Amino acid sequence: MTAPGALTGRAPYSVPPTGTPVRVAFVGQRTYFEACSVHRELPGLVPTFIDFRGGANVGEMLATLTSFAPHVVVVFRPEILPAGIFADLDAAVVGFTTEPLPRAGEPAHPLLVSNLAELDAADAGNFDRVICFDPYGWDAAAERLPAWRCMPLPVDDRLFAPVRPARQPPRALFIGFPTEHRQRYLGPVQEEFDIVHYAHGLLGEDLRAAMAGADIGINLHGARWPLSFENRVLLHLAAGHLLISEPLSPSFGLEPGLDFLEVADADDFSLRVHEAHAEPEAHHQVRVRGRHKAEQFRASSVWPRVVRDLLEDLAAFGTAR
Amino acid sequence: MNARDDLPYPGPPGDGPLRLAFVGRSTVFAPAALERHDGAVRTLFVDHRRGGDPGDTRAALDAFAPHAVVVFRPGAVAPGTFAGLRAPVLGVVTQPADVPAHDDADRLVALTPCRLPGAWRSMPTPVADRFFRPVRRVRGVPRMLFLGPPTAHRERYLLDVKHRFDCLHAVFGLDADELERVLDAHHIAFNLDGEPGVEDRVPLHLAAGQLLITEPLAPGYGLESGLDHLEVSYPEELLHAATTARTYPDAYHRMRVRGRQKAERLRASRVWPALVRDLLLDLRAFGTHRSAAA
Numbered sequence: 342m343t344a345p346g347a348l349t350g351r352a353p354y355s356v357p358p359t360g361t362p363v364r365v366a367f368v369g370q371r372t373y374f375e376a377c378s379v380h381r382e383l384p385g386l387v388p389t390f391i392d393f394r395g396g397a398n399v400g401e402m403l404a405t406l407t408s409f410a411p412h413v414v415v416v417f418r419p420e421i422l423p424a425g426i427f428a429d430l431d432a433a434v435v436g437f438t439t440e441p442l443p444r445a446g447e448p449a450h451p452l453l454v455s456n457l458a459e460l461d462a463a464d465a466g467n468f469d470r471v472i473c474f475d476p477y478g479w480d481a482a483a484e485r486l487p488a489w490r491c492m493p494l495p496v497d498d499r500l501f502a503p504v505r506p507a508r509q510p511p512r513a514l515f516i517g518f519p520t521e522h523r524q525r526y527l528g529p530v531q532e533e534f535d536i537v538h539y540a541h542g543l544l545g546e547d548l549r550a551a552m553a554g555a556d557i558g559i560n561l562h563g564a565r566w567p568l569s570f571e572n573r574v575l576l577h578l579a580a581g582h583l584l585i586s587e588p589l590s591p592s593f594g595l596e597p598g599l600d601f602l603e604v605a606d607a608d609d610f611s612l613r614v615h616e617a618h619a620e621p622e623a624h625h626q627v628r629v630r631g632r633h634k635a636e637q638f639r640a641s642s643v644w645p646r647v648v649r650d651l652l653e654d655l656a657a658f659g660t661a662r
Numbered sequence: 663m664n665a666r667d668d669l670p671y672p673g674p675p676g677d678g679p680l681r682l683a684f685v686g687r688s689t690v691f692a693p694a695a696l697e698r699h700d701g702a703v704r705t706l707f708v709d710h711r712r713g714g715d716p717g718d719t720r721a722a723l724d725a726f727a728p729h730a731v732v733v734f735r736p737g738a739v740a741p742g743t744f745a746g747l748r749a750p751v752l753g754v755v756t757q758p759a760d761v762p763a764h765d766d767a768d769r770l771v772a773l774t775p776c777r778l779p780g781a782w783r784s785m786p787t788p789v790a791d792r793f794f795r796p797v798r799r800v801r802g803v804p805r806m807l808f809l810g811p812p813t814a815h816r817e818r819y820l821l822d823v824k825h826r827f828d829c830l831h832a833v834f835g836l837d838a839d840e841l842e843r844v845l846d847a848h849h850i851a852f853n854l855d856g857e858p859g860v861e862d863r864v865p866l867h868l869a870a871g872q873l874l875i876t877e878p879l880a881p882g883y884g885l886e887s888g889l890d891h892l893e894v895s896y897p898e899e900l901l902h903a904a905t906t907a908r909t910y911p912d913a914y915h916r917m918r919v920r921g922r923q924k925a926e927r928l929r930a931s932r933v934w935p936a937l938v939r940d941l942l943l944d945l946r947a948f949g950t951h952r953s954a955a956a
Contacts, residue, residue: 372828394825519812519833532712535689535835540812542830550843 352656353469354433357412362387365648366409366432368402369417370394372544373439376576377417377494379640386645395421406430413648417494419471419486424464427662433655434662435647436463436471436486439494441569442478450567457481469660470651475569476591487661489654493593494572495643496579496635500552504581504628507556507621510534513614514555514582516543516573523561526607530614557617558582560589561610574601578635583628585613593638600631669946670955671748674729679704682938683726685719686734686754687711692838694787694862695732696934703935712738719743730938736762736770746954750945752938755781768950769941774860774881782944786883787862788933789869789925792838793845797871797918800849800911806830806904807848807872809863815856819897823852823904845870850907852900853877860885868925873914875903890921 357363364387367378371392379388389409393402395418403426406414411432416422419436427434440456443449463486470489473482482488513536515527530536536559543551558577562569568590577584584601597603602624604610617624636642674680680703684695688709698705706726710719712735720743723731728749733739736753737760744751744766753760753767756776772778773787806829808820823829829852832844851867853876860879867874874891887893892907892914894900907914926932949955 396825531834535837537835537840538833540831540833541824542806542828544828547830547844547847551840554840 352652353660353662354655355412355431356652363413363648363652364389364409364411365413365415365644366391366406366411367415367417368393368406369415369421369437372542373572374417374494375544376497376500376548377572377640378415378497379644380497380499381641383641383645386648388644393421399423399426413651415644416468419463419468420459420461422464422467425466426464427467433470433651433660434468435489435651436468437494438471438473438475438478438482438486439572441475441567442473442481444477444567445480452563453478453567460485466662469655469662472647489651492643492647493570493575493638495638495640496575498639498641499549500576501579501635501639502553502581504625504632505556507583507617507625509621510618511556511583511621512537512554513557513559513585513617514551514577515539515559515561516551516576517561517571518563520563522564526561526610527559529607530611534614534618536614552576552580552582555580555582556621557614558584560584560586562587575635575638578631579639581628581632583617583624584631585610585617595631595634598627600627600634602627669942670950670952671750671945672729673942680730680935680938681706681726681728682934683708683723683728683731683749684734685710685723685731685739687738689835689837691734691754693790693793693841693866694734694930695790696788696930697790697792698931710739716740716743720747723747723749730941732934732938733762733767735760736767739766741766744954748954750941750950751952752941765952765954768945768952768955771937773862774883776859785933786860786865786928788928788930789865790838790930792842793866794869794925794929795846795871795922797915797922799915804849804873804908804911805847806850806852806908807832807844807867808852808854809836809844809866810854810861813856816854819854819894819900820852822897822901826901827904827908829904845872849873849911850875850904852904853879854900864891865925865928868921869928871918871922873907873918874921875900875907884927885921885924888917890917890924892917 362385367390375390378390391405414432414434416436418439441453442457443453465486471486473479473488473491476491515538518540560574568588570589570591586601588603602613604613679701683706685708692707695707696705708719708722731749731751734754741763750768753762753770755770755778756773769782772781772784806827808831811833851872851874853864858880860883876891878893892903894903
């Protein structure tokens, strides 16, 4: 990939000379977002991941960033950055909102309102463009930040695995904090089956090992409403798991019954888990379809194109930063 | 009971191995059981969970013909499952709801934090030998771990640690291999309950050579705060201890060594044979109420 800014000569930031790679820094809490980033050099793209979370030492983060001298910075959760922190940074900065926001024309859920309140802390002046994970929250995001496009969080290439024959019995995995809603689904089933459950902090080699050790991935929303599209959805599909999930909104092209098993309530969930244990191979083709769909979100496919488009967009339309 | 001098069940042969069966949910209790297959002891773990088929469990036991059976959470096994079984049954109770029907166990052991009136004895949870590790120096940044379901109390303590340090929080369902891997990859472990007791994770973390940061333990079972583990009493103290341990991992190396030494007393290969031997002696001396006895 070559930096296209040179084509127009109107790029607002330094771009690498033609034929040299773009340096891309991913900034965010490693716990959640390392699994969404590029981890190795690609043709035309040199990545790094900088662990940074709200309240952490800004000076260390800036020093690391400066030494890397990125052309593009991707910031997961724009609200974690202090106002004005990137005022002197000669690089394109794209934020990525990762939490669902209130939907235009729908009643506001307290959780969504809370997410919006956190997003209010984001300084629009830190960003050239912002990617919204949730298209239904576009209006809310665009009122505050330079919203640019919507897409789900991509999946680190290291988490992709071929669909293997399921173990006998299969191993099911849930990654997420227990809530009353989730325990209503999981609790009765855990009496019978050993569903592996991690609440927090599963990352790096631990995450890869946990994914490799499972055949079934479970996605349950934090509450019955609002619906969402948690990033674990794509992690499980990429790992070749049979995904059992509550309805997804947005769906990002995933089709219930084809790419994953959709469950309407706790009884339905229990039925599907029982089925999957009784006949582990019955849904093999669903796993293959789901794994196939996940390819659309492979980090090494997504990020180079997004970065290229970002630079072209900035060259064409400039920035308010 | 009056003292007697005969064992009410067929005992182990003088020249053969003791066959010892464990019954319980493997993901929960296998880390506390003994796994041994030699001329002195042969063990079998029968996975049985609440609502499981008692016929399968009984068939597995009958095929093994144990000289003693240890049943974890005996209340989760259907009444009568051990009827007619010609072997002493030791019920291991972790909560009052686990108490079995009168005829389903010869003796009851209460694993703390359960306090069980009439229990034969009370003790902390043993640790399977496979989880014991030498204390190794920490290379790089120490990693933190909490095992157990979240509660409001636990989250109040762990919130800041999770936010700052990526503490791995495993809730449920790890099998022995996964548990070993997780223990191997982490150096600092927390124990939080908000009530007196020594949960099974306490000896487990000490056996794995981890630095244990815990709320006060009661009873202490000989563990000494500040010598073999770090004691904290409120969330800010836990954050401070975790931060210090993360920043200066070697500062607590000797504490980990001390904790690891203490854990030896709970090594499964040391605890279970001694306990079963004492069970047989106790039955020989005082008999049993079980109708399956001779």
